[in-house]
Amino acid sequence: MLSGLRKSYGPIEAVRGVDLAIAPGETVALLGPNGAGKSTTIDLMLGLARPDAGSVSLFGLAPADAVASGLVGGMLQTGSLVEHLSVRELVAVVASLYPDPLPVDEVLDTTGAAAYADQQTTKLSGGQTQRVRFALALVANPDLLVLDEPTAALDVEARRDFWATMRGVASGGKTIVFATHYLEEADAYADRVVLLVRGQVVADGPATEIKARVGGRTIRATLPSIDLAEVCTLPGVVTADRRGDAIVLSCSNSDAALRALLEDFPAARDIEVRGAGLEEAFLEFVTDGRGVPAP
Numbered sequence: 307m308l309s310g311l312r313k314s315y316g317p318i319e320a321v322r323g324v325d326l327a328i329a330p331g332e333t334v335a336l337l338g339p340n341g342a343g344k345s346t347t348i349d350l351m352l353g354l355a356r357p358d359a360g361s362v363s364l365f366g367l368a369p370a371d372a373v374a375s376g377l378v379g380g381m382l383q384t385g386s387l388v389e390h391l392s393v394r395e396l397v398a399v400v401a402s403l404y405p406d407p408l409p410v411d412e413v414l415d416t417t418g419a420a421a422y423a424d425q426q427t428t429k430l431s432g433g434q435t436q437r438v439r440f441a442l443a444l445v446a447n448p449d450l451l452v453l454d455e456p457t458a459a460l461d462v463e464a465r466r467d468f469w470a471t472m473r474g475v476a477s478g479g480k481t482i483v484f485a486t487h488y489l490e491e492a493d494a495y496a497d498r499v500v501l502l503v504r505g506q507v508v509a510d511g512p513a514t515e516i517k518a519r520v521g522g523r524t525i526r527a528t529l530p531s532i533d534l535a536e537v538c539t540l541p542g543v544v545t546a547d548r549r550g551d552a553i554v555l556s557c558s559n560s561d562a563a564l565r566a567l568l569e570d571f572p573a574a575r576d577i578e579v580r581g582a583g584l585e586e587a588f589l590e591f592v593t594d595g596r597g598v599p600a601p
């Protein structure tokens with residue numbers, strides 16, 4: 307439960323009034339571009355930073371207490387592992403800090419860290435380090451897992467393995483909050499997506515809904531001297547703009563729009579279809595009045 311959270315770093319308002327109530331068992335993606343305030347929100351949730359205003363309550367406790375009691379496990383975006391220990395030793399030490407940890411070997415197996423359990427923590431690749439971080443979050447057997455870009459350093463296969471493990475964890479009834487840049491990742495693995503832009507929540511809802519709102523495509527075509535209002539009524543088209551001789555169509559269904567465009571306007575040429583980048587889609591959100599105003 308996050309209410310009215312605010313956090314500034316000097317003149318930068320990293321988090322500007324975030325309210326979130328998360329139900330037990332939910333998997334929530336915090337989605338947003340670089341600098342949106344995802345990590346800051348997570349730091350506040352884990353009690354690693356103090357809010358300037360507002361509060362965080364996890365299972366009725368202050369974040370630091372919830373983390374200390376093993377109810378909450380966190381995985382951060384940065385930070386190195388403790389040195390001079392093997393992976394297994396590190397996981398075992400962390401497990402010993404909590405009242406009800408999972409068996410160390412089980413955690414090493416589920417996270418795939420078993421393969422290098424006897425290696426020193428300093429001798430790991432980025433992806434291996436990431437898995438160990440995940441193991442450290444999991445070993446306390448927390449009810450809530452908070453993960454900051456958990457798949458950032460992973461290759462495609464490792465990503466798939468990671469999410470397969472997460473599905474298992476989620477189906478065991480745990481609550482999961484993870485930060486990501488990837489709309490696809492949020493869509494595929496979260497029940498709910500919270501879209502953060504410039505420190506504020508601009509959308510919050512089922513992943514499919516958010517995807518439909520920000521995941522549209524754009525069609526650009528050279529098509530002089532036609533009435534924009536006419537192309538606007540084509541199926542699958544949301545808005546139409548003119549850029550010189552070209553028109554730009556924002557689409558909810560670019561396939562339908564393209565078929566209709568070619569049929570009704572055979573003069574259209576130099577046609578390009580592009581997936582709207584997330585950043586672009588966010589900015590659209592911010593500037594078209596649906597979202598928050600620019601600071």
Ligand SMILES: Nc1ncnc2c1ncn2[C@@H]1O[C@H](COP(=O)(O)OP(=O)(O)OP(=O)(O)O)[C@@H](O)[C@H]1O
Nearest residue numbers: 315318319320338339340341342343344345346347
């Ligand atoms: N310790 C800090 N000191 C000063 N500014 C900070 C600090 N941490 C974050 N910021 C600033 O706060 C804003 C939000 O940063 P944050 O790390 O929360 O974003 P993010 O959504 O996690 O981004 P990314 O996707 O790049 O990880 C940014 O403008 C960042 O520069």
Ligand SMILES: [Mg+2]
Nearest residue numbers: 344345346383
């Ligand atoms: Mg971050």
